[in-house]
Amino acid sequence: MLYDNHGRKINYLRLAVTDRCNLRCQYCMPEEGINYVDRSDLLTYEEIERIIRLFGSLGIDKVRITGGEPFLRKGMMECIARINDIPEITSIHITTNGTLTRDLIPRFKDVGIKSVNLSLDSLDPERFKMITRRDDLDKVMESLMSLIEQDITTKINMVVMHAQNIDDLLPMIELTKHLPISVRFLEEMPFNGIGIHDNMALWDHKRILDFIVQSHPDIRPLVNEPNSTSINYQIPGYIGSFGIIASYSRLFCGTCNRIRLTPTGLLKTCLYDGGIFNIKQLIREGATDDNLTTALTGALGSRAKDGHEAESLRTSHLINESMATIGG
Numbered sequence: 630m631l632y633d634n635h636g637r638k639i640n641y642l643r644l645a646v647t648d649r650c651n652l653r654c655q656y657c658m659p660e661e662g663i664n665y666v667d668r669s670d671l672l673t674y675e676e677i678e679r680i681i682r683l684f685g686s687l688g689i690d691k692v693r694i695t696g697g698e699p700f701l702r703k704g705m706m707e708c709i710a711r712i713n714d715i716p717e718i719t720s721i722h723i724t725t726n727g728t729l730t731r732d733l734i735p736r737f738k739d740v741g742i743k744s745v746n747l748s749l750d751s752l753d754p755e756r757f758k759m760i761t762r763r764d765d766l767d768k769v770m771e772s773l774m775s776l777i778e779q780d781i782t783t784k785i786n787m788v789v790m791h792a793q794n795i796d797d798l799l800p801m802i803e804l805t806k807h808l809p810i811s812v813r814f815l816e817e818m819p820f821n822g823i824g825i826h827d828n829m830a831l832w833d834h835k836r837i838l839d840f841i842v843q844s845h846p847d848i849r850p851l852v853n854e855p856n857s858t859s860i861n862y863q864i865p866g867y868i869g870s871f872g873i874i875a876s877y878s879r880l881f882c883g884t885c886n887r888i889r890l891t892p893t894g895l896l897k898t899c900l901y902d903g904g905i906f907n908i909k910q911l912i913r914e915g916a917t918d919d920n921l922t923t924a925l926t927g928a929l930g931s932r933a934k935d936g937h938e939a940e941s942l943r944t945s946h947l948i949n950e951s952m953a954t955i956g957g
Contacts, residue, residue: 630688631925633898633932641856641887642681642689645956646705647671647697648892652726653762654750656788658822658951660762666954672894672909674708678715680890680908683918685717687925693722693746695956697892700729706740713741724748724786727772728765734775744782747773750790751797752804760793777808784811789837791817791828798837799844805869812869813859816877818900824949834860834875841871856886882935891955896925898932899939900955901948
């Protein structure tokens with residue numbers, strides 16, 4: 630099994646397969662987009678499968694495929710199916726914006742997808758268009774309904790942004806009244822691709838909860854799963870639930886069981902670090918599995934205690950990358 634220097638068991642890989650996205654969400658990238666990496670710099674599917682087989686042998690059993698938007702990459706479903714054939718990998722999960730998935734969803738269970746995190750920051754067409762700079766709300770809602778019809782565990786991720794989508798907080802919760810889903814409200818993070826971090830702390834987890842309690846004073850806390858990033862609640866009589874993720878406050882670092890790989894193969898032991906080493910580069914230089922294992926265990930042996938320490942250790946303390954380049 631993999632453990633870091635703080636005694637935390639590591640069994641979860643978040644793998645970003647592309648930095649490309651067909652939306653331009655304001656909290657992720659500027660309107661003109663970002664400078665996408667050359668396709669030759671991406672991890673190939675063969676490299677992805679080798680890495681996951683190796684990580685599986687070391688104790689990783691959960692994989693989340695992210696992007697960018699993962700389904701912009703051709704052959705993604707076939708890659709997921711091959712990952713599902715790796716015996717040690719017991720659960721595969723997807724984070725997607727839902728604009729390209731409606732016709733794929735009936736195949737999700739066949740390729741081993743256990744659950745989906747659907748990025749959705751507004752239920753209002755005009756606000757959705759303002760935030761994403763695209764007019765695709767109908768496609769996302771069709772995907773949401775298809776996920777529910779296919780009985781796939783679904784979580785909606787909504788980034789809470791000051792003066793932009795606060796009016797969506799309560800309507801999002803109302804979705805859980807009749808739908809078997811979880812809505813998670815995320816503190817906005819600084820990974821917007823422009824290095825401007827104003828207003829990040831204005832809507833923290835406390836303010837979000839206080840706002841909800843004003844309209845739903847009878848909410849009850851739920852028992853959270855081990856390693857959960859969200860503090861979860863339910864309104865009596867509602868089918869679904871909601872949670873709040875303190876992603877900017879970084880309150881869940883003490884139980885973090887995750888490592889990340891960017892689309893170019895950069896290993897991150899924390900979302901907020903600047904990257905530890907590039908596994909793709911090692912592979913292309915001829916590294917053996919033993920070499921890769923040594924590099925990974927070495928990285929975990931000097932892992933930052935939490936996101937605040939990881940950020941302080943960055944070569945450049947300014948966070949100006951896009952979330953699409955490191956995996957949502």
